[in-house]
Amino acid sequence: MDQFAVKVFVRLRSSVLDPAGEATKSASIKLGAEGIKSLRIGKMIEVKIEGNGENEVREKIDLLCDRLFANTVIEDYEYSLEKL
Amino acid sequence: MDNFTVGVVVFPGSNCDRDVSWALEGCLDIRTKYLWHESSDLSDVDAIVLPGGFSYGDYLRCGAIARFSPLINALDEFVKSGKRVLGICNGFQILTESGFLPGALVTNKNLNFICDDVELDIVSSKGGWFNNVDEKQTIKLPIAHGEGRYHCDSDTLKKLVDNELIALRYKNNPNGSSFDIAGITNEKGNVLGLMPHPERACDETIGGTDGLFTLKSLILK
Numbered sequence: 001m002d003q004f005a006v007k008v009f010v011r012l013r014s015s016v017l018d019p020a021g022e023a024t025k026s027a028s029i030k031l032g033a034e035g036i037k038s039l040r041i042g043k044m045i046e047v048k049i050e051g052n053g054e055n056e057v058r059e060k061i062d063l064l065c066d067r068l069f070a071n072t073v074i075e076d077y078e079y080s081l082e083k084l
Numbered sequence: 085m086d087n088f089t090v091g092v093v094v095f096p097g098s099n100c101d102r103d104v105s106w107a108l109e110g111c112l113d114i115r116t117k118y119l120w121h122e123s124s125d126l127s128d129v130d131a132i133v134l135p136g137g138f139s140y141g142d143y144l145r146c147g148a149i150a151r152f153s154p155l156i157n158a159l160d161e162f163v164k165s166g167k168r169v170l171g172i173c174n175g176f177q178i179l180t181e182s183g184f185l186p187g188a189l190v191t192n193k194n195l196n197f198i199c200d201d202v203e204l205d206i207v208s209s210k211g212g213w214f215n216n217v218d219e220k221q222t223i224k225l226p227i228a229h230g231e232g233r234y235h236c237d238s239d240t241l242k243k244l245v246d247n248e249l250i251a252l253r254y255k256n257n258p259n260g261s262s263f264d265i266a267g268i269t270n271e272k273g274n275v276l277g278l279m280p281h282p283e284r285a286c287d288e289t290i291g292g293t294d295g296l297f298t299l300k301s302l303i304l305k
Contacts, residue, residue: 019195073188
């Protein structure tokens with residue numbers, strides 16, 4: 001069995017308004033940061049997972065992302081995977 | 085009302101389950117039974133309410149964890165058999181997360197948790213959930229949510245409009261919902277999800293009775 005560290009990034013789709021991102025953008029500008037064109041907030045999920053090789057682990061993570069981690073009606077996801 | 089029994093689902097974090105039960109039993113004389121989320125035996129209930137609250141602490145996304153409960157797994161057969169399911173607030177979020185209704189509910193546009201009475205247009209009476217004998221009737225129901233902004237893509241919206249699946253629209257959109265949508269049904273009409281709380285509008289002394297019709301319609305066959 002190989003062990004992998006997976007980082008999953010879940011983001012609201014660009015077509016979905018992100019009011020929390022807008023509020024944070026507004027605060028960033030009040031802090032004095034210049035040049036911010038857009039700011040959107042997502043989630044990062046860290047998973048340690050075992051499996052027989054990268055392909056099997058990718059299948060598991062794909063299922064988790066598609067069915068649980070992200071709601072694909074409103075969110076997109078991507079992930080990176082590192083063998084431990 | 086004979087032996088007709090409405091199952092009121094209780095998730096860890098549900099907080100409107102008792103209100104729903106009280107409104108059904110106390111105001112409408114309809115028998116209720118609490119259904120713990122780990123139960124998958126729905127054989128002795130004739131209709132189901134998914135009440136409001138914060139199931140599983142709303143972790144990950146509202147309704148996302150509830151979707152994997154044994155009870156929601158058993159709900160598919162129940163819905164296919166034509167029995168009626170009403171999802172209120174968090175219940176609506178669970179119905180969209182689990183695919184019984186299209187779209188999703190996301191953070192209110194103004195980021196506030198909104199607690200208010202709102203005026204709603206009854207758009208469709210599909211499934212008989214609302215009384216729209218008058219041409220265009222308006223009702224007033226309370227809302228209480230932080231994530232009630234209905235979102236769907238344009239194809240889904242067209243399908244909702246074309247098939248008369250939009251049950252309720254806000255008169256003054258409080259949360260930024262697409263097309264002012266406050267409640268929708270499935271195509272068959274036996275599943276209704278809505279953000280407003282009909283169970284909190286079942287007694288004149290606590291703010292109106294506009295929710296009675298919807299709860300009473302649970303007993304329709």
